[in-house]
Amino acid sequence: MTEMTGAEMVIAALxxxxxxxxxxxxxxxxxxxxxxxxxxDKVQHILVRHEQGAVHAAEGxxxxxxxxxxxxxxxxxxxxxxxxxxTDALCDSIPLVVITGQxxxxxxxxxxxxxxxxxxxTRPCTKYNYLVKSVAxxxxxxxxxxxxxxxxxPGPVVVDIPKDVQFAKGAYFKPKEFQHKGYRPKLDGDASKxxxxxEMMAAAxxxxxxxxxxxxxxxxxxxxxxxxxxxxTGFPITSTLMGLxxxxxxxxxxxxxxxxxxxxxxxxxxxxxxxxxxxxxRFDDRITGRLDAFSPGSKKIHVDIDPSSINKNVKVxxxxxxxxxxxxxxMLRVWRESGAKPDKKALDxxxxxxxxWRAKNSLAYRNSNExxxxxxxxxxxxxxxxDRDTYITTExxxxxxxxxxxxxxxxxxxxxxxxGLGTMGYGLPASVGVQLAHPNSLxxxxxxxxxxxxxxxxxxxxxxxxxxxKIFILNNQYMGMVxxxxxxLHGGRYSHSYSEALPDFVKLAEAYHxxxxxxxxxxxxxxxxxxxxxxxxxxxxxxxxxPAENCFPMIPSGRAHxxxxxGDAATRVEDAVTEEGKMLV
Amino acid sequence: xxxxxxxxxxxxSTKTEQIETRTLCVLVDNEPGVLARVIGLFSGRGYNIDSLxxxxxxxxxxxxxxxxxxxxxxMVLEQIKNQLDRLVPVHRVxxxxxxxxxxxxxxxxxKVRGTGDQRMEALRLADAFRARVxxxxxxxxVFEITGTSDKIESFINLMLPVGLVEVxxxxxxxxxxxxxxx
Numbered sequence: 001m002t003e004m005t006g007a008e009m010v011i012a013a014l015x016x017x018x019x020x021x022x023x024x025x026x027x028x029x030x031x032x033x034x035x036x037x038x039x040x041d042k043v044q045h046i047l048v049r050h051e052q053g054a055v056h057a058a059e060g061x062x063x064x065x066x067x068x069x070x071x072x073x074x075x076x077x078x079x080x081x082x083x084x085x086x087t088d089a090l091c092d093s094i095p096l097v098v099i100t101g102q103x104x105x106x107x108x109x110x111x112x113x114x115x116x117x118x119x120x121x122t123r124p125c126t127k128y129n130y131l132v133k134s135v136a137x138x139x140x141x142x143x144x145x146x147x148x149x150x151x152x153x154p155g156p157v158v159v160d161i162p163k164d165v166q167f168a169k170g171a172y173f174k175p176k177e178f179q180h181k182g183y184r185p186k187l188d189g190d191a192s193k194x195x196x197x198x199e200m201m202a203a204a205x206x207x208x209x210x211x212x213x214x215x216x217x218x219x220x221x222x223x224x225x226x227x228x229x230x231x232x233t234g235f236p237i238t239s240t241l242m243g244l245x246x247x248x249x250x251x252x253x254x255x256x257x258x259x260x261x262x263x264x265x266x267x268x269x270x271x272x273x274x275x276x277x278x279x280x281x282r283f284d285d286r287i288t289g290r291l292d293a294f295s296p297g298s299k300k301i302h303v304d305i306d307p308s309s310i311n312k313n314v315k316v317x318x319x320x321x322x323x324x325x326x327x328x329x330x331m332l333r334v335w336r337e338s339g340a341k342p343d344k345k346a347l348d349x350x351x352x353x354x355x356x357w358r359a360k361n362s363l364a365y366r367n368s369n370e371x372x373x374x375x376x377x378x379x380x381x382x383x384x385x386x387d388r389d390t391y392i393t394t395e396x397x398x399x400x401x402x403x404x405x406x407x408x409x410x411x412x413x414x415x416x417x418x419x420g421l422g423t424m425g426y427g428l429p430a431s432v433g434v435q436l437a438h439p440n441s442l443x444x445x446x447x448x449x450x451x452x453x454x455x456x457x458x459x460x461x462x463x464x465x466x467x468x469x470k471i472f473i474l475n476n477q478y479m480g481m482v483x484x485x486x487x488x489l490h491g492g493r494y495s496h497s498y499s500e501a502l503p504d505f506v507k508l509a510e511a512y513h514x515x516x517x518x519x520x521x522x523x524x525x526x527x528x529x530x531x532x533x534x535x536x537x538x539x540x541x542x543x544x545x546x547p548a549e550n551c552f553p554m555i556p557s558g559r560a561h562x563x564x565x566x567g568d569a570a571t572r573v574e575d576a577v578t579e580e581g582k583m584l585v
Numbered sequence: 586x587x588x589x590x591x592x593x594x595x596x597x598s599t600k601t602e603q604i605e606t607r608t609l610c611v612l613v614d615n616e617p618g619v620l621a622r623v624i625g626l627f628s629g630r631g632y633n634i635d636s637l638x639x640x641x642x643x644x645x646x647x648x649x650x651x652x653x654x655x656x657x658x659x660m661v662l663e664q665i666k667n668q669l670d671r672l673v674p675v676h677r678v679x680x681x682x683x684x685x686x687x688x689x690x691x692x693x694x695x696k697v698r699g700t701g702d703q704r705m706e707a708l709r710l711a712d713a714f715r716a717r718v719x720x721x722x723x724x725x726x727v728f729e730i731t732g733t734s735d736k737i738e739s740f741i742n743l744m745l746p747v748g749l750v751e752v753x754x755x756x757x758x759x760x761x762x763x764x765x766x767x
Contacts, residue, residue: 119618124629128673131617148673181614182676260594290596308667311660485594558596 001173006135007032007166010072010099013142015042016174017097019070021061021436022046023054027074028114029101032166034072046436046465049457051078053429055085055156056455059094060430063416064391065437066219068150071098076114079160080121084423086156087125091420092242093217095154097145098126104164105133118160127155133162135170143175152185153306154217185305189322189330197277197301197318198334204275204299205346206353207235210258210287213242213419214280214304216412218324222246223412225328226279232335233342236354238266240281242419245409255354256363259287260555261401264362264564265354267553270295271561272353278302280324283313284420293560303327362553363405364569372522374399374474374545378406378446381472384529389441391434393417393427395451398480398551403446425454428471432458435467442470442533449475449542450499459512462538470532471540473505476547484550509540518542602658606635607682608689608759609666610767614674615641615649622672623651632657632665636691636734636756648676654734654757677767685761692755693737694719695728699748707747714740725750 004012010033014022023046026034037045048054051073058069069089073082079100089096103112119131128148130141138161145157201207209230215222223246230237230253237247238258247254256263258270270276276298281287283302288294291313300316302309303324310319320327334340365375378399392407393416394400400417409415416434418426427445435443445452452473462469482497509516515535519528519542532539552567613619620639627634636654641647655665662680669678681687695716697707704726711718711728714736720727730740734757741752761767 120621123618123622124625180673183673285596288596306671308664308671310667312664312667315660489594556594558593 001171003169004172005032005036005166006138006161006168006170007036009135009138009170009172010142010161010166011036011040011043012172013139013175014070017068017143017146019043019068022070022072023048023057023061023433024072025051025054025074025078027078027101029075029103029163030072030078030099030166032163033099033101033161045072046432047461048429048432049460050455051081052084052425053432053455053458053461055082055089055096055098056423056426056429057433057436057458057461058096058098059085059089059092059426060393060416060433061437062094062096062433063430064413064434066413068095068097068146069433071096073098074101074114075103075118076116078114079118080116083121083125084421086122086158088418088421088423088426089156090125090127092418093154093213094156095149096156097149098156098158100158100160101166102131102160102162105162106164108162118158122158125156126158129158129160131160131162132165135165135168138165138170139172144180146175147180148183152183153214185323186321187305187323187326189303189320189327191330193318193320194327194330195334195338197320198331198338198340200275200299200301200318201233201235201277201335202340202342205343206273206350207233207275207277207342207347208269208273209235209237209277209279210239210270210281211237211243211246211279212240212281215243215246215324218280218305220412222280222323222325222328225325225332229328229332229335232332234347235277235342236269236351238262238269240284240287240419241404241417243281244404244415245412248410249408250410257404260289261405261551261553263405264360264553264566264570265357267555267561267564268357269354273298276300278316279328280304282309285313288313289555289563290558290560295561360566360570362564362566362570365549365567366569367522368546369522372519372525372543372545374402374476374549375406376522377474377525377543377545378402380525381444381446381529382407384526385442385444385533388533389438390414391416391431391438391441391443393430393434393443393445395427395445395447396422396424397448397451397482398476398484398549399446399448399451399474401481401551402474407446424451428452428455428469429458429461431469431471432461432467435462435469436465443468444470444472447471447473448480449473449477449502449505450479453503456508459509459514459538459540463513467538468536469538471538472532473540473542474545475502475505475542476545476549477502478547481551487550488556505540505542509538512538512540514538514540516540516542518544520544602660604656604658605662606654606656607662607680608687608757609653609655609669610679610681610759611651611653611669612676612767613649613651614676615647616674619649619674620651622674623653623669626668626672627655630664630668632661638756638758652756652758679767681759681761685763685765687759687761689733689757689759690731691734691737691757692729692731693741694753695730695741695744696725696750696752697728697744697748698725698750700724703747707744710740710743710747716740
């Protein structure tokens with residue numbers, strides 16, 4: 001136990017928790033902590049340009065490393081600017097500790113300068129939050145914050161520290177193994193339920209693994225067990241947006257992503273399966289489509305560490321509460337020990353059916369020699385970067401879905417995207433965080449020209465810290481997904497979805513001390529992507545693409561999985577589109 | 586396909602289950618903001634609160650007991666319990682409607698104003714309901730009544746014609762029957 005100020009405790013706790021980098025922005029109510037930061041060299045502070053950027057950068061850092069991301073911001077606007085990032089991290093279960101300054105305790109509630117009710121505002125958008133009113137409580141609060149953020153279903157935790165508490169002196173203690181009073185996430189699944197699950201799997205005729213971000217959050221061991229189990233059973237596997245990379249996209253058992261813009265084979269397999277094995281996913285509305293027509297004939301097993309995710313949207317037959325890594329390892333063990341064998345004959349027939357669905361080639365698009373198709377741009381980006389140590393972040397919209405469809409992820413933690421909240425402006429700051437954690441890797445933000453302008457200021461952060469992030473903008477001059485919905489659902493009335501008065505991205509890059517590239521013709525795409533990769537500084541790549549391209553396949557307007565729409569290049573299936581659907585298209 | 590689903594990209598609601606009423610007992614750390622977390626969960630997720638009572642019940646451990654009467658479909662009620670259980674300062678959530686036979690009580694103070702026959706009638710009714718007079722003036726009474734919510738409801742309805750002025754109710758508290766604790 002050592003005597004120190006509250007501000008020094010913050011630094012000591014960060015260092016003791018193994019934090020190497022913290023993203024932040026100074027202000028009046030955190031000056032004592034910034035002063036303590038200045039006088040040490042264990043924790044490196046990364047100065048962002050906006051607090052939202054700090055939180056997204058910490059998310060990218062956390063998602064790509066599996067560690068807790070950390071943020072330091074001031075009171076009032078510092079805290080309110082962080083709210084979008086906190087909500088984003090809560091939706092996607094990203095572990096963060098966000099330290100906010102607060103006005104001195106005697107001024108709390110007085111409408112003081114830069115005061116806001118930080119714990120009140122962030123209560124619904126954090127896993128937990130603290131207002132630390134006494135320095136005696138600070139070490140416990142800080143260590144608990146890391147424990148709560150990282151354990152169970154991960155999420156963001158806010159520690160709000162009034163300025164007088166930062167100045168006050170108290171006793172600091174190091175983190176120790178402790179049991180929280182009430183919070184104890186359950187890690188091991190119920191053994192009898194796991195045995196039952198294995199029996200159901202061995203008896204299944206049309207089984208399917210449906211996996212999600214929980215497998216990534218659970219760590220490498222979960223992903224390895226999943227791969228083994230999928231190999232051993234021979235079952236097909238699909239995944240949500242958040243789960244991409246947990247199972248390699250190059251594997252023949254991989255059906256591609258499912259859901260609103262998932263592949264024909266993944267969604268039809270979901271609809272027609274007789275056993276759905278859901279691991280670390282949460283039956284989100286982008287996945288299920290119309291609930292009363294969601295996979296009507298299947299038994300459902302749901303493995304999740306969060307009991308509130310079970311039976312929330314879809315009733316399941318066998319819930320297993322536990323950590324994916326634990327449960328998957330146990331499933332593997334039981335499968336092997338029981339000598340379970342899949343129903344080979346039924347499985348062959350199931351794969352034959354899947355083969356027919358695959359033959360629709362649902363991701364097909366009409367390429368062009370004149371204009372760059374966005375799908376083609378991502379395919380080329382993948383081909384030219386797949387043999388490198390590459391991390392991909394995205395913004396939100398059509399480009400995000402095309403990235404998910406066409407960039408092939410073979411490993412977990414390589415794909416950083418805002419899934420649950422759908423935050424435009426996530427990708428650029430996230431790439432800053434990823435690049436900082438992986439300084440020698442290739443970090444690309446696949447962006448849209450509208451999204452990227454929301455957090456463009458973080459280019460300045462990238463320049464300051466020599467982070468050679470690549471901002472690959474699919475520039476279609478529209479908020480593409482908004483335009484697509486307006487085309488399909490609102491009679492082609494493109495209300496405010498055109499990106500008028502866009503900046504010159506090449507000049508903008510130069511203004512940010514970065515390298516600018518513009519590409520307008522498919523013939524020059526490869527060379528320019530190579531140029532982007534070679535340049536050892538931040539790059540803004542303005543890839544001018546077909547403004548009219550839509551993102552297919554698509555489950556439209558609250559329909560079921562077997563009511564998907566296809567692009568006109570894919571093999572047309574007449575009965576897939578209802579009369580109403582045709583009117584919509 | 587109905588009209589709402591053609592203009593939105595969210596699936597339509599499929600809730601057709603019966604609405605049920607439940608009494609939940611939630612054991613929480615008595616720390617600042619804990620009630621706000623519980624109430625915020627209900628308002629944020631669109632759950633109902635029919636009644637809510639809270640008080641510290643174990644002083645040494647700083648534990649408070651919250652009793653909530655809520656309504657919803659069985660699926661929503663299961664969600665409410667799981668969502669409550671997920672809150673960091675929540676120790677236990679017990680469904681007193683389904684888990685064990687439980688006793689539920691509420692206390693109300695009922696102010697009645699009147700003179701002459703009205704006054705006598707109020708007193709007679711109070712006697713029938715075993716309500717106690719806890720304040721009296723020449724033209725008013727305050728009654729204290731304990732019982733199930735239904736009993737209190739009937740008492741209040743009877744007081745209406747004899748000069749009901751106002752009511753203050755505690756909300757429901759509940760405990761299981763038998764020797765076992767929660």
